[in-house]
Amino acid sequence: MSALRILVSVKRVPAPGAQITLTADARAIDARNLGFTTSPHEECAVEEAIRLVDTHGGDITVLTVGPPEADEQLRYAISVGAHHAIRVGNEEIASGEDPDPQATARAIADAVLALEAEAGVFDVLLFGNESADSGGFQVGVRVARALGRPIVNGIKAIDIADGVLTARRECDTGFEVYRMPLPAAVGVKEGINLPRYATLPGRLRAKKADVQTIDASPPRGGLATVQFATPAVEVTETVLLGTGADAAGAVVDLLSELGLA
Amino acid sequence: MSNPVLVFIDHDRGAVGDDTRQAFAFARACLPDAAVAAVVIGGDTTPAVTGADTIWHVRHAELDDYAPEAWGDALHQLAAEVTPSAIVTTGTERGNEVLAHVAAIADEPFAANVVAATPGAPWQIRRARWGGSLLEDATLTAVLPILSCALHAYPSDPSTTSTTSTTSNPNVAEFVPVLQPDAGRTRIVDRVQVAEGITLTTAPVVVSGGRGVGSEEGFAAIEALAELLGGAVGCSRVVTNQGWRPHADQVGQTGKRVAPDLYIACGISGAIQHWVGMQAAKQILAINLDRDAPMVTKADYAVIGDLHEVIPAIVDEIRRRRAAT
């Protein structure tokens, strides 16, 4: 069984609670009182990389296109088991600008080629199915296309044997199975695994780890944000059916009314 | 009259879902003056899709079953021939995936999760971000505009499917793309059947549990209620993270989108990432200890109390009334 070189692309995103507030100019989420996180699908992609390397040996590189603050997410990946961290950016990105999907993909593809020229081809490129904030459903596909590698999205199980990657995608009635030759790319979905938590030694290792930076100024693509808006909240008059077990009668009345009970 | 709009039809071996009607509604809302040309990729029988002015049936041995790269190649080639005013679809898994491939091949932008769009140079679009909890106004500058609408953003209007010439068969034209030998390398090679009967996304009632359920065993009462109502069981992300339920049951931004007639949320606070997965439900009933939980204040109906008492009482009451009749 040969060792795997794996690259995982992760994005730093704010973690909003029940409500999202915008900055005064409506150009961004007001993140002053928010924590940041890695998009959930990508957190699972990092975990999947760790499990694959546990089985096959090899090493894991995490990469992000983002501001210096995104080192927090790269270091988190190292604390759970990734080996190398790469941050791709430029001054605009450092000041908080979120590049469009075409530019992001270009920056990632170029960085992958540069890293591969140094240390060899990545057997597997892992992405999230979609980023939590932008939800573009495309950066992974664009990178894979640029590099001429096969990619399937929405994957909830990965198995590698004899240079072939078998992937399962959930559908309404079960799973679809795909099989791709390596090197390959996969868009991973939450549910593929349960990500582990960092251990204390892991956190210490992450603290000391180097984050390599790569400069990139990809051309802009055709999708440009003008501003954000919060959707109008529908005001609902909630009908209280009662409290505790005593409400059961009123609930079943409602269910009958709806033709369900 | 502008060039036709190509509507990618998400089908599985010929079976189409309600999302196809949403795609037609989206196409007609964006480009009311354009003819709607449905694109059905794969299969060897003439597709039976109603709601389009014309149908392109794209055929090739590599295309018979779903193959995202090859389907993307094929749709891109068809677009090069037809020069449509846009390519659109609904944001299903396959819809987004195939359009992303077309956009990558053409090096054109792709706007996913669109909730409103006005053509022009550039197009003005509004997109759902954060799974639907935030809106983004954006411009789309493209030679070939490629857009998917957010699921349930364009209600499938039955009249959309009958306004066209499709009482009889509309014009079906064939298109045979030229594919590279390895284009089919990401094809479905096998299927594993798991679920049968009612699924989470098609159930008329979803009974969902959150952290308040407290344990894997706690879901027994929720399952009993779902079964009595002919519904399916859903859950929040806390529940899947705890390992109480499989991720296939998760509703929300990183789980499933559901739109049942009734959604019963038990012990779920109503965080925005959960809400976006079930906001399309026709009626919402919240069962929660906390009168001020967002799920309670946004629901149509609520019961305040401990779900461990309320749900068994509802189950008993349904059984009692059924026994009495």
Ligand SMILES: Cc1cc2nc3c(=O)[nH]c(=O)nc-3n(C[C@H](O)[C@H](O)[C@H](O)COP(=O)(O)OP(=O)(O)OC[C@H]3O[C@@H](n4cnc5c(N)ncnc54)[C@H](O)[C@@H]3O)c2cc1C
């Ligand atoms: C990028 C991102 C994506 C996410 N995607 C999803 C997603 O797809 N789906 C999802 O669900 N979440 C998602 N989340 C997580 C989300 O933010 C919330 O953390 C989660 O939905 C909370 O789950 P909950 O309501 O079960 O738990 P809590 O928020 O802890 O709420 C528990 C509720 O149960 C009530 N309760 C407690 N005990 C009882 C009792 N005995 N009887 C009745 N009521 C009781 C409490 O009053 C409370 O309202 C996502 C988060 C992020 C950052």
Ligand SMILES: Nc1ncnc2c1ncn2[C@@H]1O[C@H](COP(=O)(O)O)[C@@H](O)[C@H]1O
């Ligand atoms: N800024 C970024 N840095 C690194 N990876 C990214 C970035 N944006 C998107 N990705 C990757 O591409 C996937 C799809 O993103 P998107 O097209 O935005 O939905 C994400 O899940 C990530 O794996």
